[in-house]
Every structure is written in structure tokens, then in C-alpha cells.
Amino acid sequence: MTAPEPTNAQVRLRPEIAALPPYRQGRPAPANGFKLSSNENPWPPVPAVERAIAAAAAEVNRYPDATALVLREKLAERYGVTADEVLVGAGSVSLLAQFVLAAAAPGDEVVYSWRSFEAYPGLVTVAGARSVQVPNRADHGHDLEAMAAAVTDRTRVIIVCSPNNPTGVAVTRDEFERFMASVPADRLVLLDEAYAEFVRDEASVVGSDLIGRYPNLVVLRTFSKAYGLAGVRVGYAIGPVEILDAARATAIPLGVTAVATAGALAALESDAEAELLGRVDQLAHRRDDLRDALIAQGWAIPEAQGNFVWLPTGERTTEVAERLFDVGIVARAFPGDGIRVSVGEPESVDVLLTVLKELV
């Protein structure tokens, strides 16, 4: 039999996947500029974390422990749960994908607030499910009542992002408890708390306080932001064992590397953690000062509980983002909507305030 002639026919891909926008890596910062586009921690790792990562790097000829048991045990002890109630993933975005895949099939719905974390729509589409986006309130926070009202027979997952990326507004404990009471207990609620350590408003929901209270709640945390480990990819989920087991089944095996778990474990040691949380405190203060200064300039900045602030620039978004770039600041622009600026080095704040004053 002769081989078929090659043709120009296009490979058949799932059309909804082929239509997904490709991941947009933030533009690199210009020389002497500031990369404030990915909500990263501006500090390099503390020495103990760097040493642990280097030691783990010396053994990368070996596969990692598939279940990251030592890290799960450490986190379990901290949160007063069993190691089986903790799932570690290659960043919390991997975990989000795993939970959506575990619960939502083609034809099912996933409800979340919008605008929120850019990754949600793609993860839902990849699962074959349908996104139901509930507009944020006028104050840029989640409209949890409308989200609960958007739940249908087809809803399988509801994602609550607190503080919300990119707007910065946190959900309050009272709002969240009312929401949980109004959502059927057989629908999975993912509380995405990627920025939990930066929250200073005491009325905000704290997922770890709610563990064990709801059979359908999973709390997601990450080492990427407060712990400065975005580059090695490690995050975790806490929740009921059977939900975590289902999510484990959807993971690509061995995604969490030994380098990542070594970094995370070192970051949880008391001296390293105290230093890291001290940095978080500095960033939270810098964020509050930045927000106050921008409000004094006349900007309508929403409540900011993450390591970033939201500039609701609307139709002027592209123009303002270009002006920021001209002075060396790379921020994340959402054309037609607003600009998210991560809180970075102190010098970046001065540059920001100078340029934004002219653009109010």
C-alpha cells in the first residue's frame, strides 16, 4: 500500500480549544524598569529556601514523590486536618483545572464572577463545560447573591476568588456564609485564596477557618505569591477527601517536582516563614499607602486586599498602560476595562504616582 499524499488539510482540533486565546506572558520590563504585571513577589528567595532548592536540584535524576506526602503532612498539621485532606499541585492553577475536570463534564456549567482570574474561562472550556460569568458589583467585588441565583441543575462548580484578581476586593465572612447556605450542598465550591496572606480586612472570609464545616467546600492556596515561589510551581487545596481524590485522578502524574516541595517546606520553617511574612506585611502597607495616594489624586481605586491595585481606566486603558510602559512600568492591561498593577519595589511606587498623577 502506498502512503497517502501529504495535503494541506488542517488537523482536526476541538474548535472551542483552537479558538482559546493563547496565554499572554506579561511584556518583559524595560532595562531599569519594573515588572508589575504578574502579581509576583518582588524579593528573591530567602537564603534557606534557595539552599533547599539547590539541594533538591542535585537529585533531579530521581522522580519526585507522586503525592508530595511530606509537604501534605506539614500543611495538615498546620491546618488541623489529615494529610488526605490536603492535595498539592503544580501551582493552584493546576489544582483549579483538576477540580473543574473532576466535577464538570460537557454540558455542565461553572459559575464565577467576572472580571476575575484570567485562567478560569480557559479551564472551563478545556473541561468541555460552559462558563456562566456573573458581573462584579459596582464596587468591583463578587455579587454572591447573583452568583447563587445563577446556579442551575447543570451547575457543577462555583469559583469564588477572594481577594478577587484583578480587582482586589475580598468577600466578607458573612457574605460567604450566606452564600454557602444558599448553594446546594452537592455543588462544589472552590474558594480561591491565592492572595490570602495579604488580606488585612478582618471582616474578610478566611477559608482555613471554614474547613470541615461544609461538605462541598475546597480552599485553594499557593506558594507563588506571599511565599515568593511562583517559578517552581506549588500550591495546595484543603477539603473533603473524596473530592480531593477525584481531583487527584484528573492530574497529570508527577507534576509537582521535588524542587518545588523542597522550596515550600523550607519556606514553612519558622525563621524563613517569619521573614517571608514580614515582607508580606511590608507589601500590604505599601499597597495601602499606594491606594490612599491614588485616591488622593482622584482615582477611584476599589478596596485592595491582594498584592496589587486596580485602576478602572475603562476606554482609556490602552493609553494609560502605554504611558506606564513609557516610564518603565509593565502592568497588566485589560483593554476597555482596567489595569492591574502589582505592588513591587518601593521605587516603582514613586514612578507610578508621578505618572498617574498626570493621567487622572
Ligand SMILES: Cc1ncc(COP(=O)(O)O)c(C=O)c1O
Ligand atoms: C486568583 C488566582 N488564583 C490562582 C492563581 C494561580 O497561582 P499559581 O498557579 O501560581 O499557584 C493566581 C495567579 O495569578 C491567581 O491570581
